Amino acid sequence: MTEQLDAGLIGEKIAESGQLSDPGDGLEVGRARRRKEDARLITGRTTWTDNIQLPGMLYVAFLRSPIAHARITRVDTSAARGRPGVVAVLSGRDFAGEQGSLPCAWTVTEDIVVPDHPPMAADEVRYVGEAVACVVATDRYKAADALEAIEVDYEPLEAVLDMTEALTEGSPKVHEAGNRAFTWKFSGGDVDAAFRDAPVVIERTYVQQRLIPSAMEPRAVVATTDGAAFTIYSATQIPHVLRVMLALTTGIPEHLLRVVAPDVGGGFGSKLQVTAEEVLCLLLTRRLGKPVKWTESRSEGNLTVHHGRDQIQRISVAAERDGRIRGVRVDLLADMGAYLMLVTPGIPLLGAFMYNGIYKMDAYDFTCTGVFTTKMPTDAYRGAGRPEATFAIERAVDELAHELGMDPLEVRRRNWITHREFPYTTVAGLTYDSGNYEAATDRAMALFGYDKLRAEQADRRDRGDPVQLGIGVSTYTEMCGLAPSRVLGSLSYGAGGWEHATVRLLPTGKVEVVTGSSPHGQGHETAWSQIAADALGVPFEDVSVLHGDTAIAPKGMDTYGSRSLVVGGVAVLHACEKVKDKARRLAAHMLEASADDIEFSSGAFTVRGTSQGKTIQELALAAFAAHDLPDGFEPRLDADVTFDPENFSFPHGTHLCAAEVDTETGMVRIRSYVAVDDVGTVVNPLIVEGQVHGGIAQGVAQALFEEAVYDTDGNLLTTTMADYLIPSAADLPDFITDRTETPATSNPLGVKGVGEAGTIASTPAVVNAIVDALRPYGVDDVPMPCTPERVWRILADSGAAPARPAAAGWGGAGESEGGLR
């Protein structure tokens, strides 16, 4: 008892933190540096958008539709306008002439339906939470109070909630043009041949439930104008993309619009958006001539932050009896929600190239239909398309193993690309540059104690233990580091995938790095400093990293798709190299030597074979003074690079999960979790560790906890954190993590993306473990999230007693008469 009580008192167990590694080679890259930005982020003494106060600022609150689908017949704002402190009350009609349509930058097919998407609904609402009016007041309390005085009359229309029904003839329509947004097809090889006479065919349907991205910092916007030029501060991942899009949407000329992403507290894709609130705040400041601020509440966010996932996946796998996969066929329905937002239609397509996973096969066929429903639009959420794909293939491969009576790892071994076969061009047409699935898997199995856990599983099955044990495997890869611009173009994406960096040596020898990627918790300031410190031979502390403001970092493609390091970090390295080349010329000049005879080491340029040299700091000052420069040498030591990657990045790894399922209550407990990831060269192990931990947590959350639930009228039921369950550290096991390091060959740092890997890998590992635990009960799927009630009902439906426990286990138990029947 005391233990329980003390746990209650302390409230948390301080896990032993892993040793901070320092390779001891004097280099910064590879060092587990604590993040230099963390003190200000953690204490909140920083520029969170909501912390920004401007003179004369007004506050905006939005009235949101309480009905999923309706015609707006009347909006009466007069009473609200009379409330104390109210400056303006506006409805959709008031913005009609100027609000335009929120952009969709990824029109995936020629015939895609892109409905008009007014930032504030004027005639019709199509999801609960859509803005229909707003109040601008002198403080946020008055704004919230006045909302209650706005009267809106609605003429209800039928809600459209189920994707399959939405596609049937006679279904009510979300938009005039119908509920099918697009159908996109893709194939490689002869899939009919692969399935013809296939000895084994596994066919499954999986549902990727709708998720609500829950960044720690809610969305917030501040917009201001001096009458001519505009500045918008937004908790966004994409200040640069936002600037272009806002200029196009509002007509404010791009050169008169500055976008600032101050410190941003997480995004996970949810802030990769051009939101209604951003556009409307800009229009309000233009209209009123005063700064305005809007900060969402958590429940407002649950309704109106774009949602993630929400797909129905039909996957078929054709295989030989020996386990060799012949082909995979995927038919996907993807819920777009009510409108197409920035990259809504492209999200499922990011998964299209991943359903083949790490496996070799002859043929692959993919079809995706985007469907409109009267729900919040979906868009990017950590992993964006790739977690869905990885889940389907990793679940299906486990089903294949079960069907064949093979160990799930053995089936994978028979199909995966071996390390000698890299670079390998997959059936989906991607060239995986490097990897070593064998090494990662061997390491993971050793750390996990695979054989011992299998023995325990057999024992629990034999004993009919009410707590059953399951082992889940996920051998994932993913494509990230978005992306070669040409490839994006071929996929009808509206922009490129390059990244920009500027490196400046200041007169005192300090270094400013300006990056076009836009951190919101990833630790760019630390990692980029490490890269620049090594490249220029300057101390880590002498580097500062600027970002997130189009006036300071004018060019960029921002942060998403695990792209920052593999594109933005590489741009920084290239810019450092350029600076160094200039410095070398200057050094040669000052040392009266040929540039070819100048060596660079530890921040100093020396004439080969002599002790004569100049430090990079001395050169910085000399360039500043400009008294003695080579002919034609511009007096500056700085450089710009815009880097376009030549390939995607393909991190991979093996995740193993042991889950205990209490068959009496349906409760699932993760007993142990091993993640061995290969993210290539590691710049900062501590940051990588953080990404892996957070990523796994988020993937586990999909497997066990999170689901956005709409009722049959289209009301969102999960508007608070009491209903939308997000796990905390207390709900997760200690993750055992390790790495193998197979450097990427597609970039000079050898790095691969790590931002999404954990999320992509972990969901199928957990669900595979649960299903594995329940195989003796005849269970071959548990829909996500695998809540206790769901597990319990599935067991109750299966008759609760294990069907043929001993025979059902493929492993150790064999056909022994366990005496359970």
Place this chain on the structure above:
Amino acid sequence: MIPAAFDYIRPASLDEACHVLRDADASGNDVKVIAGGQSLLPLLRLRLAYPAALVDLGRLPGLRGVEDRGDHVFIGALTTHDEVLRSPAVREHVPLVALATATVADPAVRHRGTFGGSLAHADPAGDLPAVAVALDCVFIARSAEGEREIPAAEFFADYLETTLRPGEVLIGVRVPKLGAGWGFHYEKFTRTAQAWAIVGVAAAVRTEDGSIAEARIGLTNMGSTPLRARAAEEALRGLSTAHGDSGVTIPGRVHDPVRDACGQAAEGASPPSDLHARPDYRAHLARVLTYRAVRAAGS
């Protein structure tokens, strides 16, 4: 979210508080008492409640603290969950209170939320109401008219409703010491560590010579008020504790009659339905968890 406007009153003494409440009641004003605010503020912020004024008891002297009073432990209404948890008297003499309190929310909430507030709020999903009915606590209420005692069995009227009268303040609770031979356990079933109970079972069990002499079982979130599982309590009386089993699914194994008795735990309950559990699942959980709680308490 932002609450609607309200007045704020901070009385200096309990008497003043009682008078403020009486006057408000007389003039028909909707006034609410606020203690830790951990339940009331969310209601205000979601605009589910619109009181005209809040009367803050937070700094009143004398309502905070735990006293050992011989046959019972007195817990002042404004004692925070954290203080309850740290109290030696609670831990030693009424450990069921401590066991349940340890499962309430997280340290931040436990440092603000109060023992009295948890009970006066009368949320059937709260962990302490079930403990109070299991232990037959006595609630002490004070108003401008004087003081009265309310037995736990009569305190909880309905969902978020007590039999406290308008103008009455809960000033503390007498928690009886049960004495030797009793064992305790609080079994809480949640989806995440810091969530409210889907179902909770507070069990106090007295064993004598290897048999259950008496069991008291309080149920959390199995109806619109906390409940006693009377049928199970009755059925448990006199059963031997010798046959613990580890699972129900195995025909032919030694069967524990205690499990059968606990099978009556949901009798007479009308469990709520929500996103986390429908009623039949809650009833099932009540049976399983009661067995676990009774076994843990009676061993």
